[in-house]
Amino acid sequence: METLQQMGAGFGVAFTPENLLFVFIGVLAGTVIGILPGLGPMSAIALMIPIAFGMDPTTAIIMLAGVYYGAIFGGSTSSILLNAPGVAGTVATSFDGYPMARKGAAGKALAIAAIASFTGGTIGVVLLMLIAPALSSFAVSFGPADYFALMVLGLTAVVTLGGRNITKGLIAAVAGVMVSLVGIDSQTATLRFTFGMPELYEGVKFLIVALGLFALAEVFSMLARRGAGGADGAMSSLRLNRRELGRIAGPTGRGSILGFFTGVLPGAGATVASFLSYSMEKRIAKDGDTFGSGNPKGVAAPEAGNNAAAVGSFVPMLTLGVPGSGTTAILLGALLVLGVTPGPMMLSDRPEMFWGLVASMYVGNIVLLVLNLPLIPLFAKVLKTPRAVLIPLVVVFCVVGVYGLSFSVFDLWLMLGFGVVGYLMRQNGFPAAPMILGLILGSMMERSMRQALQISYGDWTTFVTSPYSAALLGLTVVVLVWPLVKRLRKGAPATAAGAPAEGAEKEDTTTTP
């Protein structure tokens, strides 16, 4: 009952006119910035921090949180309409959202995304309120070996959804991890794979690879198709009938819960959550093989997952003072500047802030839904742009996104290079998603691996003696072997089935030699 009481006080904070206004501003700004390819929640929050200066800290964090989930929703809009996810967290949405848009169901896809986001966010907030304390104590007991195993699981789960050829998916994932290791090694300060170029010392930024592999490669294949086959902007109605709502109810619910718990685990944020929900639905659904060609469930699951995870990632940040993702790390930085130190004491010291934030998340979700559903036809106008105009504009947006981040022409060349590589990969059936995830997780994986081995004095069995880690690695093996078993049961040719098996074993030996 105490929780309810505090929640009531929280709503009192959230419903002051000033805070309501700033939730609205934050959500709107976040959505608009998130729609632009290349600008994600991180850049959106970073851009809004100067505006938050001088505000009351509670109002500031309420606004910045609004920017966060607004940007995630905006990112899914550009994923669906342009296949140009500006944010890693919405990459999975483009798998089915973009094919839906190309089939003329852009309106339905956006409406599903809006509803699933809303549901995911709301379920996430309820869970945050109910079980934040218990969950954070569980996450504390996660050791580095367990994190490593979790990330290996996330990566392999993505590979199995990257098309039928697991070998090509694994190659893409390994290549992604390789790219993530470029630069100065954080522990030993050794230069790795920089070819003597100082521009590479700090590593390859995620945004460059994402824009190259997704947006630029998409532009290349648009040109190769001669503009045929793209979504034509014929806007279907936004209305979903009851049957369609019934179809997405299950994926949305499961995605929300899975997404929230994934978001709570530090390191595994919206991206891993959306991929996990997507691949889980693909396995569960009876029509799982139509995923990737415009199945509404494939839009609902990752959207619910990434929004719930965005909420979930607030749990470790607010209760432990440990940011769970890059985005919450920026938020934490903003809070510190404003003179607030989140941590175990925050709940007792500044309850109005914690509960005000939770309440404003409810409000923000409603604002998001009210704001986005009517504006969807406006967003969809993007599709009516003639291809000949759109292609150069996408190139310019990519250039601005990368240059505005680093002011480096070298990074632009790098982006062009990744664009060419991305196009070649696409033409030859290599999925780009595992590569992106490998890039994001690669350096985190190495850090966890090092910490784990440091703790165990170099004993590699630590990865199987920790119960969580052993369970997660076991799950990884199941995820890799499952498609193989399914194929054998169908009686597919032995040559095709034998190859992924070898890859699977190999992958496993790297984690548990």
Add this chain to the structure above:
Amino acid sequence: MKPFTFSNRVLGAAVGVLAVGYLYLAFTLEEFTAVSVPVQPATLPKWLGAVLLVLAAVLFFQKDDADEEEDSGEPSGTGSDSDQTGGGAPARPAAARPALGRLTDPRKELALFAASIGLYIALLEPLGFLISTTAYIAAATWYLGYRRHWANALVAVGVSAVLYFAMSDFLRVALPTGPLPF
């Protein structure tokens, strides 16, 4: 035929060459000796290179599967791409100009397009953002076959100006100015 699509044999060999090169670099990384560490800077790269080499070998001996070619790509397009050439091509007169661009060989068209982006990047700092972006949008849109030249000019000038002033004045991100005074 789809441009730039290769057999598994060629792809496997290419990935294999990459893996060998990567392994060579991984083995020439120096050991870290100042403090004893369980994981050397080269440990993970060596594993990655080895795994990549094995995967390349697997791919090399994999049969080219026509089925898989169609579906395994990004859901975005390669799949329906083949439908396009299969169903759409005969309907179009052979001599008709492509809807986007001007060259009939898609490979040359793509190479030219990549080169144009390269030129834009090369000129970004010397000419400044405003001039180079306006010129790039106008030229590329015209080349790709957009017929309404006034609209084109308006978009080119408008987009680059709005982006430039939004970035430099509102967000305080300094884009290259070039010879222009603002």
